[in-house]
Amino acid sequence: MQGRGALGLSPLRDLRALSAGDWIATGPDPALALGPAAAVAALSGRTVRIRCRPEGASPVLVVEAEGMEARRYRLTPHAAEPGTDDLIRLPAATRALQIEPGSERFRLDAVAVEPVGRAAAGLFRARKIVERLPAQERRPLRLLRRALGLLRTVPPGEILRRLTRAAATAAPPALYADWIAAVEVPSLPSAETMRRLVEALPDRPTFSVLMAAGAGDEARVGASLAGLQAQIYPDWELCLATQAPFPSVDEPRLRPCIPDGPGEAAALQACLAAARGTHIAVLEPGAVLAPPALLAFARRLTAEPDLDGLYADEDRLGPDGARTDPYFKPDWSPETLEAGFYLGRPTFYRTDRVRAVGGFRPECAGALDYDLALRLAEDGARIGHIAQVLCHRPAGAALDDAAALRALEARVARTGGTGEARRLAEGSYALRRALPERPLVSIVIPTAGRDSLIGQNRVNLLDNCLASIRTRTRYDAIEIVVVEHGVLPEPAKAAMTRHGARGVVYADPAFHFAAKMNLGARTASGEVLVFLNDDIEVITPDWIEAMLALLAIPGVGVVGPKLVFEDGSLQHVGVVFGEGFPNHVRRGFPGDDAGDHGSSLANRNYLAVTGACMMVRRADFEAVQGFDETYPVNYNDIDLCLRLRERSLRVVYCAEARLHHYESRNRIPVVDPSEQARFRRRWGAQVARDPYYPAVFGVRPPAFRLDAERFPQAARGMVEAWR
Incomplete structure (x- = not known):
């Protein structure tokens, strides 16, 4: 020392x-x-x-x-x-x-x-x-x-x-117990205040909680019932179908339900038939609603009466009763829902909408409310999110993966297509639809024809990129347009000839990514455009099919793949916003990283994806006049995603499309201050809150990890929600 x-x-x-x-x-x-x-x-x-x-x-x-x-x-x-x-x-x-x-x-x-x-x-x-x-x-x-x-x-x-x-030293993730103490406890209104909020509601919905219980569930049912009785909001009922004796409690809001047959689906159908509430939710025995839960749901549903469904965040109860494993959820995310039942519990739906779609289907027993959520989403249901932990579920509660896959395959069949659903990990799935058509895809690649080291070899980046596209890409309806920045070196020109790429010259010596991409798009013929950096190398042969399958979903406007560094670690699995600016989530994590509840492993909605590789329909690209050329270097890809989102088009990270990106793993993004200022003026208010990245998570770097520095902001948001 x-x-x-x-x-x-x-x-x-x-x-x-x-x-x-x-x-x-x-x-x-x-x-x-x-x-x-x-x-x-x-x-x-x-x-x-x-x-x-x-x-x-x-x-x-x-x-x-x-x-x-x-x-x-x-x-x-x-x-x-x-x-x-x-x-x-x-x-x-x-x-x-x-x-x-x-x-x-x-x-x-x-x-x-x-x-x-x-x-x-x-x-x-x-x-x-x-x-x-x-x-x-x-x-x-x-x-x-x-x-x-x-x-x-x-x-x-x-x-x-x-x-x-x-230059700050990074702090490890904060503990959930710290979040409870610093954010949740001081932010919740008092019981007296909540009673006044109940009295102030102009229209009070009634909540029916549906529960199917088996033999040996008596204690767990009792815990759930006690949680309901502790609610400040009084307008609820528990519709309980059970094989065991009904709890002997003096509670008029407990309603016994007799199923027509065996099984969880029959039990919940009986509960649904008996429900008198305007909204229903399914809870498993042992799940306990937080004391302010029903009031929070009632206030939001009263404020937004056109909502058909509303869900909240949740955590788990350990064997000792301690709260663990929080799930801070994104706002409504249709493609994330197809990758797993992220809505979870508690989720309240309009009772009439649930009955209209047929309630609970026995063929999906083990994933009944996931199947229900998928059908309601197809029916155009409007779904909202309360960013508060309002349910404490028993440890070990999980979907049956086989039942979830049946629900996903049924979804494809109902929407008039064919496809395959696969299990990626517990609770995470890949749903791949068959392509209804095979449009011409134009791959636009800007390049200066430079060489670089890949492994121990010096290679021409454009040659390496084109070779990987031609030799590893299975999709055959493609054209390649190379935007030549000035006169290319001979190896790059020879590579274009060898791999059948069409060139267009960008003559301005100044670097201008947006202008080069727009030039390439004008030159291209395809109905679908892929913008691709020249330091990309294809890994999965079906990368185009995987991205096209997502782009074909109505409402999807931009798709971006998983990009990994040369060493296999993650470079891009989606872009999130913190403090008003974008950053790559979980950058540098291992390549097999599952992420937060499958965020790296499965498809997911984000506000943006990187321009190093993004797919967009030509019609949508032209409708927003392409890349904004007032961003010559930075933010042009993010700005494009946000402008398409203004047209109600969603952005999706495609986990099944994987490519190498030979960007320096340790590169620190260098941003022109004038571009940064322009981006903040244009988008600062809209991205101050990222709907797909909860405010409690850290942003330096963004990794879906609790960060004590963000606790004050999260607490302020919760306080505002109760005003």
């Missing part, structure tokens, strides 16, 4: 020293303490630089201070030297610093903690940002030009905020 300000390192819990610097865990929660306590206290309220050299560990620094929850920071590997190097602002009244190694056996030495002044901190942040830039962007003149552009277009305070955040 060296360096001014170095603190001593000692085992705090669940650790044993093997030798100097070498440790082995002796329990489930190993941690080291930095001390002595007086030296730690002396650093309170100061910015400190912390360095260490770990081997076999991914250390997390835990900062404890009086009057606040512990803060955790995942220490960052240095870009050019071994070990980690971080700058962290310690809160006032810091009382303890700990290091959690995150592994069972590891080495940790050269730990140093020292305070730094404002100037040194600024230089440190600047160096970290510059080190992460592409080599060409680190040239002094490029840096100076970009800095001057920022100063002209962005206020100094905002520049400082961006620089600080860009």
Whole structure:
């Protein structure tokens, strides 16, 4: 241990020293303490630089201070030297610093903690940002030009905020218990306030909860009934079909239902027939509605009377009764619904709409409410979402995958097509419709014909891209249009001839992605356009069919594939918005990453997909006048997706289409400040809230992980929802 300000390192819990610097865990929660306590206290309220050299560990620094929850920071590997190097602002009244190694056996030495002044901190942040830039962007003149552009277009305070955040040490995901304490509990109105809200409702819907219970479910039914009796909102009934004796409770809102035959479908049909409420929802025995749940549903349905269905977020109850595994859901997402029953529970539907579509079909027993949701969606039901956790479901409750696949295949048959549904993982499915027609697809590729390293080989990117299209693509109704940026090198020209690509020259020497794409689209003949970077290589032979099958769904306007880096890690599985700007979700995660409830594994709706590969119908592209050429470099693809969405067209990430993208894995996006300012002016208000990415999740980077920094914003949103 060296360096001014170095603190001593000692085992705090669940650790044993093997030798100097070498440790082995002796329990489930190993941690080291930095001390002595007086030296730690002396650093309170100061910015400190912390360095260490770990081997076999991914250390997390835990900062404890009086009057606040512990803060955790995942220490960052240095870009050019071994070990980690971080700058962290310690809160006032810091009382303890700990290091959690995150592994069972590891080495940790050269730990140093020292305070730094404002100037040194600024230089440190600047160096970290510059080190992460592409080599060409680190040239002094490029840096100076970009800095001057920022100063002209962005206020100094905002520049400082961006620089600080860009160089900030990443925190591990926050705990769900922290979210409950920091967001949910302080945001909910009091019981007295909720009673006043009930009295203020001009029109009160009645809720019928349908429940089919089996032998041995008595205690679970009792828990669900107790949850209903704890509701502030009084207008409900529990329609219960059970093989066991009915609960002997004095509750007039408990209504026994006698099925016509055996099975869950018959039980729920009996409940549906007996229901007197305006809206129905299915709950399994043991599912407990949160006390404000029915009031939240009633207020939203009263405010939006044309809603046919309304769902909320949920979590699970562990064996000890603790709340775990939250599911913060996206807003209404038709293609996400085909990839899994993300609506879950609780979901209330208009009783008359459920009866009109036939209720519960016995052939889908095990996935009855998933099948119901699919049929209601086909019937044009308008579905809403309450972004609050309003149901605590028993652990282990899940769909029967075979029944879910039957429901999906029936959906295709009802909508007049053919197709195949496959299980990807528990609760995640791939529904592939057969193509009703095989339109000509024009693949538009802009290129300067440059070479690059792929693996250990230097290759011409255009040649590599064209060869992969011609040799691996199964779809045959394609044409390739290459937009030549100036005079291409001979290897690129020869590749175009060899692979049958048609060229059009973009003569302006300045780089202008939007103009090149528009030129290529005008030159192309296809009914469907695919915009493709030249550093793409095809992986799945049916990538075009998979994307076309989604584009053929009425209401879908843009489709983008899964892109992976050269090392197989994720580059693109959809674009989400945080703080008003777009970013790739789960970028850098392993290639087989399932994501959040299958978000990487299965098709999903997003606000945007990347222009590195996107598919759009020519008619839709021309209806919005193509790419906006006021965005020559950045945001042109995102802007296109958002303008198509303004025309009520959805954007879909297609998980079954996979391609390599030989972009530098560690590249930091470099954005022209004027384009950024223009994007914020045009779209800032519309993307301030991403309907497909809940506000409680982190945005630096976006990964569907709880982030304590976002808790205040999420709490404000919940407070607003109750006003």
